[in-house]
Amino acid sequence: MPKPGQPLPLFGFFRRLLGQDRAFRQAIATVTGSTPDNIRLYHLAFTHSSVVRQQGDTARHQSNERLEFLGDAVLGAVVAEYLFRKFPYEQEGFLTEMRSRIVNRESLNQLALKLGLDKLVQLDPGQGRAARSRSVNGNALEALVGAIYLDQGYKSARKFVLGRLIKPFVDVKSLTLTTTNFKSKLIEWAQREGKSLRYDISGQPRPGGVMEFSATVLLDNEAVAMGMGLSKKQAEQTAAERALEALGI
Amino acid sequence: MPKPGQPLPLFGFFRRLLGQDRAFRQAIATVTGSTPDNIRLYHLAFTHSSVVRQQGDTARHQSNERLEFLGDAVLGAVVAEYLFRKFPYEQEGFLTEMRSRIVNRESLNQLALKLGLDKLVQLDPGQGRAARSRSVNGNALEALVGAIYLDQGYKSARKFVLGRLIKPFVDVKSLTLTTTNFKSKLIEWAQREGKSLRYDISGQPRPGGVMEFSATVLLDNEAVAMGMGLSKKQAEQTAAERALEALGI
Numbered sequence: 001m002p003k004p005g006q007p008l009p010l011f012g013f014f015r016r017l018l019g020q021d022r023a024f025r026q027a028i029a030t031v032t033g034s035t036p037d038n039i040r041l042y043h044l045a046f047t048h049s050s051v052v053r054q055q056g057d058t059a060r061h062q063s064n065e066r067l068e069f070l071g072d073a074v075l076g077a078v079v080a081e082y083l084f085r086k087f088p089y090e091q092e093g094f095l096t097e098m099r100s101r102i103v104n105r106e107s108l109n110q111l112a113l114k115l116g117l118d119k120l121v122q123l124d125p126g127q128g129r130a131a132r133s134r135s136v137n138g139n140a141l142e143a144l145v146g147a148i149y150l151d152q153g154y155k156s157a158r159k160f161v162l163g164r165l166i167k168p169f170v171d172v173k174s175l176t177l178t179t180t181n182f183k184s185k186l187i188e189w190a191q192r193e194g195k196s197l198r199y200d201i202s203g204q205p206r207p208g209g210v211m212e213f214s215a216t217v218l219l220d221n222e223a224v225a226m227g228m229g230l231s232k233k234q235a236e237q238t239a240a241e242r243a244l245e246a247l248g249i
Numbered sequence: 250m251p252k253p254g255q256p257l258p259l260f261g262f263f264r265r266l267l268g269q270d271r272a273f274r275q276a277i278a279t280v281t282g283s284t285p286d287n288i289r290l291y292h293l294a295f296t297h298s299s300v301v302r303q304q305g306d307t308a309r310h311q312s313n314e315r316l317e318f319l320g321d322a323v324l325g326a327v328v329a330e331y332l333f334r335k336f337p338y339e340q341e342g343f344l345t346e347m348r349s350r351i352v353n354r355e356s357l358n359q360l361a362l363k364l365g366l367d368k369l370v371q372l373d374p375g376q377g378r379a380a381r382s383r384s385v386n387g388n389a390l391e392a393l394v395g396a397i398y399l400d401q402g403y404k405s406a407r408k409f410v411l412g413r414l415i416k417p418f419v420d421v422k423s424l425t426l427t428t429t430n431f432k433s434k435l436i437e438w439a440q441r442e443g444k445s446l447r448y449d450i451s452g453q454p455r456p457g458g459v460m461e462f463s464a465t466v467l468l469d470n471e472a473v474a475m476g477m478g479l480s481k482k483q484a485e486q487t488a489a490e491r492a493l494e495a496l497g498i
Binding site for chain 1: 465
């Protein structure tokens, strides 16, 4: 398996872009804090699938979706370590919840905008609103983390995530205090859309004498998502969160 | 933030174990392929929560659950990179599916047994079967990856995952060929338990002219899980997979 830093056997597609764009190289250096070696990886990170879709489904690996998969995993590991060290007396459930507050779609989109990544993302303008969905920039940020990882290694990716994302922009302390209320967010949306909203709750005893609850979100009597939890409230929150995700809200 | 390798400000609990157990240190070196620096991390990795539970909830950070959270993330990143490089022309969905086939609970348990980790795990024998749940060994494996990461850094953790887990024990090629059939697994279980099983399916049009389906698994008419997909079959598979997870099967 090739080591990070070695060129990948792909992306000849981007070769013709090379040499032309010192400005792009400079922008990457400014955003990441280090000079890129394999600039093709960064071009790939900012190539939305709408750009390559014209070339048919076989070209889809030339979009940033694969790098996004990789970057999401690297980001998850870096943030896991950060939280592990920052909160030495908190349990796994707390760490998991905190991580999802830091790296959720909305938060990643905001971080991407703060870094100005929206100016680097390549979209197919012909595809209009669909291509400009809210997660485009957050996905590009994940892909950028993947590109730095392949180009410069784990340490550099970690340094970027901690030094350029978490420390300057994420107020971890205030995240521990806020409770994202998915239920109220869903209620507001349903009211706006004129849809009826209710939860079906059921409980089941589990080994160890605890009850586990499951909540199903029904919009206009149609189940859209389901959540489990050790309290009715927790099950409803999880179900509401998944409903928001499933509905793309 | 302390760098990997520095001692953590915890785990005084384990100090008294030190010096006594050259055998444990030797076992870790054999399993991981490198001599541990901070042996306390490895003791922690093999301490199931049942051992510290007697000391009350405040001692729970002295079990392997936090390291499991960290190791799970590191494992996810290493496997993501491995698949990214191994399958340069496959899309993100394929990579995600392959990763979950490699690092799912059952596979991790099997890998842990192959490494003999069950002989290292510390359980409270008083707690019997509950403490010896099937995921104890797989969780300890994840925690071990977390311990190696903190003790020796990312490169060593990566080397361990690739050289001691994936390459010797995971037949990645055959994993691409098998389809885990969650639906049949759930049917078999329901028949064995004498429960009725059915799926509620509904479909919704999505932007771009595609239909998205959602399937709810009902056991004895009670919703236990739900899945979405771009085909009815895919939605049912996802729902069945989640049902198996929720039921602990």
